[in-house]
Amino acid sequence: MGKTPIIEVENLGKRYRLGSIGLSSLIDEVRVLGRRIGVPCNAPDSSKYLTALEEISFKVEPGEALGIIGQNGAGKSTLLKILSRITEPSAGRAILRGRVSSLLEVGTGFHPDMTGRENIYLNGALCGLTRSEIKESFDSIVHFAHVEKFIDTPVKRYSSGMFVRLAFAVAAHLKPDILIIDEVLAVGDLGFQKKCIEKMQDVTNGGMAILFVSHNMQMIRRLCSRSMLLHKGKVVQTGETGEVISTYIQANEGVGTNLESALFSERRRGTGLARFSSITYCNKDGEPKKNFRLDEPASFQFEIIAKEELSSLRVLIEIKTENEQEKIIVAGHDVTREKVHSGTKLRFRVTLAPHNLMPGSYPIYFWAGTVDHLHFDILDNCLPPLDITGAHLNQAHSCLSQSDSTLTMLV
Structure with a gap:
């Protein structure tokens, strides 16, 4: 044996009732109890409940x-x-x-x-x-x-x-x-x-x-x-x-190409005058990647839509330790210092080379705003972490300087 x-x-299942507790909620609970013991009762209105867990084994x-x-x-x-x-x-x-x-x-x-x-x-x-x-x-x-x-x-x-x-x-x-x-x-x-x-x-x-x-x-x-x-x-x-x-x-990588799922996340902030419409993790040639080797440059391909006229546009990438307590890579770039008209789509790629990261999964913070730091869009660990693969288990502590990253505008 x-x-x-x-x-x-x-x-295992768990559901929570939405709204205030009153007579109707008591009636619903009586119905649930009745159905459990075999008494024919109408099922309570499912729209009044949030299912937190369902059939966990x-x-x-x-x-x-x-x-x-x-x-x-x-x-x-x-x-x-x-x-x-x-x-x-x-x-x-x-x-x-x-x-x-x-x-x-x-x-x-x-x-x-x-x-x-x-x-x-x-x-x-x-x-x-x-x-x-x-x-x-x-x-x-x-x-x-x-x-x-x-x-x-x-x-x-x-x-x-x-x-x-x-x-x-x-x-x-x-x-x-x-x-x-x-x-x-x-x-x-x-x-x-x-x-x-x-x-x-x-x-x-x-x-x-x-x-x-x-x-x-x-x-x-x-x-x-x-x-x-x-x-x-x-x-x-x-x-x-x-x-x-x-x-x-892999399931989270879809967020990297379509940010609608992060639209109402509590980790997404900013005025909304410009928005990241897509962010794709890729190699230096723009080919999408799931993870990166120790010695392999990591790139991020962006599309940003101006919702209103902008005086300028700057982006910032921060890669943090796995517990989100420290910044270990900071890369900032001016996309343009010129006026951006409403409805304009800007596409560009930022490449980190070398990134000096040891194997692990690193949370990422993306920021878009003006050169004088007006916040348009902030994605604070909304997307999948940057996954570095390799044989070592040490933790990187270096901070990336501006000269270690490059920005390339795309058509």
Whole structure:
């Protein structure tokens, strides 16, 4: 017989009612309950509900780390909240065998007025550990989090980085059977992220199961041998991590040629006097590319439409570290310093050569505005990341100067 899965999820669903709660919502819920127990009732109006998850099924074995990826709004956080018993599912079931520790948001599970020491003992007690068991792990937790000087300070005075370091240390060292982590490690610096990955690799070798949500594809690759891709509340693919990430990147490439899907994104800002109508990742000859080698120049082909008359046009490209905490490449160019008439389409290509980036997936910020920095259109990590492939795993830290990038106007 095979091992019993430590997590079993079957046909899990979650929906939320839109609008205010009143008599009609109560009637709808009674109808739902009646249909569940076999009483003939009309189905409630589906337009009044938002389906966050639909028919989610998967299993996780002891000692396995499962990555969960997808765009914002795909249902990743909702799934983790159900598995953490924070919210109830609307359909299906989830079986978790063992003690669960969750790290979903900065500050989750910590009392702000209690000290770091008191919060460690509080979390341990909530996990069912005795005081002596917590004491055995106490020094390791404090050392891992680097909060020795602040352990008797109320955590409300901690920075977000200190909060996350201590929260992760508590979650990982108190020996849960299942560890659930939702993106919060992005708050930490690169050194701490690397330390967390090494710790998670160590605990999975000891039999702990991990569910890990992140937009950092390099961290997913390093930690998880198997991943699951969600889109609009449904499972698109489950399998080997490299294959799932490739599917995710390819699915997002359509945004690179048609920006209508990003039109109402909260990460898209600006006056709208000019708009990016298309951005394509390509080689220096303009041929579309999915990813780039270490030594290969990366190019971006743009089309911008002037919605009103413009005094000038300038573009800026910023490539950031995988946690979006630092800019590592900045390339800015004046497309034109002359007047641009309303309705004009400007096509051009910017090439970064060399880019000096090590393997990884790098978020990109695109900006269009005037020479004196009036913002027309801002795409802040709306498009797929820049994917660099190769053998090394080091992190690049250099900043690209203006002379390292070129702008070519296109007909």
